[in-house]
Amino acid sequence: MLEYENTYNTFNNPIPRCGxxxxxxxxxxxxxxxxxxxxxxxDAYLIMQFTLNACNKLVQEEILDxxxxx
Numbered sequence: 001m002l003e004y005e006n007t008y009n010t011f012n013n014p015i016p017r018c019g020x021x022x023x024x025x026x027x028x029x030x031x032x033x034x035x036x037x038x039x040x041x042x043d044a045y046l047i048m049q050f051t052l053n054a055c056n057k058l059v060q061e062e063i064l065d066x067x068x069x070x
Contacts, residue, residue: 014062015055 017023024032033044 012062014058 033041036044
């Protein structure tokens with residue numbers, strides 16, 4: 001069991017995890033992006049930010065907004 005999994009025992013984590021890919025930290029992802037050519041780097045940061053916003057929305061709607069309703 002991963003260290004952070006106990007945090008979510010009370011909730012169903014709405015963010016799917018795919019075991020085919022490693023779990024990187026945001027800092028590791030940024031280091032990887034920084035090694036890309038300029039155009040690809042800009043696209044990768046754009047996609048990273050879209051993904052972070054989508055994850056934020058999922059947590060807000062599926063966990064935080066429901067905490068007071070149960």
